[in-house]
Amino acid sequence: MAFPNAQNFTINNSTFATAQTISVTTGRKDNGPLSILLEFVAIEATHESASALYAPKCHRGTRKEIVQDIATWTRHRGSKPLLWFSGPAGGGKTCIQRSVAQIFQKENQLAASFFFSVRIPGLDNAQRFVATLTNQLVSCVPGLKPLVAKILKDDPTIFQKSGDVQAKILLVGPLAKLKKTQGSWKKRLFAKAADFPTVVVIDGLDECRDIRERRMVIDVALLLAKVASFRFIIASRPEYDIRTTFDSDDINKLAHRIRLEVYDGTSDIRDYFSDKFEEIRQTHPAKTSIPPDWPTEDVLETLVNKSSSQFIYASTVIKFVDNPRRSPMAMLDHVLKVSAAATTSIADNPFKELDALYHSILHPPDVDIALLKRLLHVVLVIRQGRETFQTYGVNGAFLDGMLGLEKGTTEIAFCDLHSILHVPNQLSSSSVYFYHRSIEDFLLSPLRGGDLYQSTAVTHHDLAVICVKIASMDDEDAGTYHRKVKDYAIEEWFGHTRHALDDNTKPLSTSLLLCDPVKSLGYIFLHHYVAGGMAERFSFPLRTIEVLQDSLHRKRCSKRDPQEGCLLLCRRIQRIRVKRSDLTRLLSLAGARSEPKTELRKVYLQAFFNLLVLPE
Template identity: 30%
Template sequence: MSSHFKNASNFNIEGITNISANHYHHYGERPPKSTIEKLREHVAAGALHNSAERYDAPKCHPETRVAVQKEVVSWICDGDSDDQPKDIMWVTGPAGSGKTAIMGSVADTCQGKGILGATHFFSSFSGSANRRLKHCLVPTLAYQFVQHKAMTQVAARILSAVEDNPVVFEQNLEVQLDQLILEPLRACQDRPPLPEWPKVILIDGLDECEAEQYHDTTRSDISPRSKEEDQTEILSMLKKAASDPDFPFRIVIASRPEHAIQSFFTEVAYSVTRKLFLDEKYNPDADMKLFLESKFAIIRRRCHLPSLWPREDVRQTLISNASGQFIYVATVGRFMEGSGLR
């Protein structure tokens, strides 16, 4: 018996509309984007600590920077027991002191412990503008919460917020924080946080965040926005998050001690911030000696060199020339590995 519905792709029965799965393909149309796809469009994927873009990023040698890493991880896990608990840690030091390597290694450690909530690694050298500007920061953090298996209820609230306000990504950081992170967290406070919930958010290279302009840059009558203004806006947003009673994460921020950032932590966020300055207290010379010795051992085995290579005076000269800057020995190590010593 023939059917009036044969090959039908759209039909309505008692007010219920059904569109076949191949409807969009059949008519050459694109299906509507899912909510997670809408969020993904505003994520700086390269800023995640384990992104392909950061595959060759520096990491601490297993035996170096042990004291620093232990101090950071200990604060993340047990900082509530401090005499004066703080919600933000500022890891700072001059260029080349190993901040990014430390943050990358701490991220790996926290992920292994199941306490890593989200990361964002700014980079002024990145080919992607998303890692140099502020507009992807909050969506990138929110996206990682959506992906976290222990935060399914929060994830549903975040995706609902994206559907309710699709232009949230064009609003200021404080609005994004409220709608994509704080309100979803508050909505789940009637249920006790699971022990498996993560504990920390890591933000690296804040000083490398560049200014985002909102006007015609060819006009001479409007002063361009400075990077310090955007960096301060980020810090203000993070301080607001850390000060919210429904925000369950500690925040670790790493940057150079540039004036605007240092002023913020000294004058505005002093009461909620613990400062960790990378100086001689953490014995950088000993760390660099271990790092170089590891590189020397690899080359000796590869080139069948004697155990006393290189001479002790050469090793000491390299450490002395570094002047406490880990980037110096890291560059020497890369040069040796890429040189003719094969």
């Protein structure tokens, strides 16, 4: 008892005692040695945390297929105890994992969970991972609690040791001991067809910042799966260290993989947008002024396409539009204008959170920004020609060859970007592509893209110069280039040069202005048309080169001094156009024969050059 600031008072008929010991009750029961465990448990990381109640979940009716596939695999209990559920950034993996956890909790099959997060303090590392798993498992594994309690009593400093040591002492050892004991529950716990809670859900492994701790989590999962019949569902982005761990021989044979990106979420995204816009029409303070058909089907389709089957774009749009203090029509119009114009003020950017995610992923440690920017924009521009993109198989080997980089450079530059890029290996015929179309908007906006911004005209000019260099080489000199790279350079430099003209502030490179289109057409004529190719294979570059001349003449030649006349490139293309009818007859003559002999092919090619070469 204390009497602060009291003066001149008397206490009568009282007895005073001196307290030697003071006990403080915190409101938590003393669980003996298990109290030590509770000090290191991260309740916020579990599916039963307070924040989990309000965490985003799958929109009703969506993601049914992939949730069902994960649940089916888990129930099947095949030879592989680990499921790696990988997917792009912002694909909705955490929402899916919460749905999976909810399903198995209702079935009394969920043994434990751990949701890593860089947004919640303390959940971006694995320091509390083993303690949190242990706390959940002692509640559902009969006989485990007293064994763990004894270990904690004997060694109260165990949580100062490494994660794998904690797991071996607290879980692996006791579970192995239980496995040898007799009991009616034994068959249920360790049998393949167990009805005992054995499913463990781990989410956001990539959000655990320390790559050594990531590996520890996977190793602990394997240890527990081997000693008992636990089934682990581990979700993450396909980061380099996680990919290589699951691809290693010792783990690959024990892990099944489900890739989120192979599931078409288009209909789910459309349903999400439709339901959310309906909610806005029904609940917004200005609902009477919102047209019943807002937004239009065309706008809805645009938003669905921009989403690229990934919910992060869709949820960002809805979060921005659903503002009770703003007009939803005006807010949505702003979103569409930002996407179309690729420019905005920082203050009015509806994609601030999305851009922060992209910026973080695209700036890994020790990144070569200049190289990465060039590669990203080359992929972006080449991909705009969809048919061309698929024809050539634009993988790492192709990009290395096209840009004159040392073999493997592209794959190294992209190794930390697999959460936003599909990056096939060198032997694959598939192409590199962005998982999210919204990344293209990001890269093409000066304010949003920052140090990764580059205009498409600059990229086209870069590619045009490269293509002309390769196209001008003789076959012997170009021998170091992949055949597909040579074909691409010869057939596509016309289009890249035409698009480079869109930037009126920069002159075309001298190499472009002096290049000879006849040589490129001769290569196409000889290797594709005369060698048995389709007529369309030759007619397409002819049309493209004529469009190039129209653009070149309008944007550059017409602004020159009339006495100077047209640029040499323009005059060379004009010669081709003048001789178009003669060229058609030659094509008919060559096309009438199927794969002529070498000498005859040389005759055709010489006739081709004699017809088209511009007299100097």
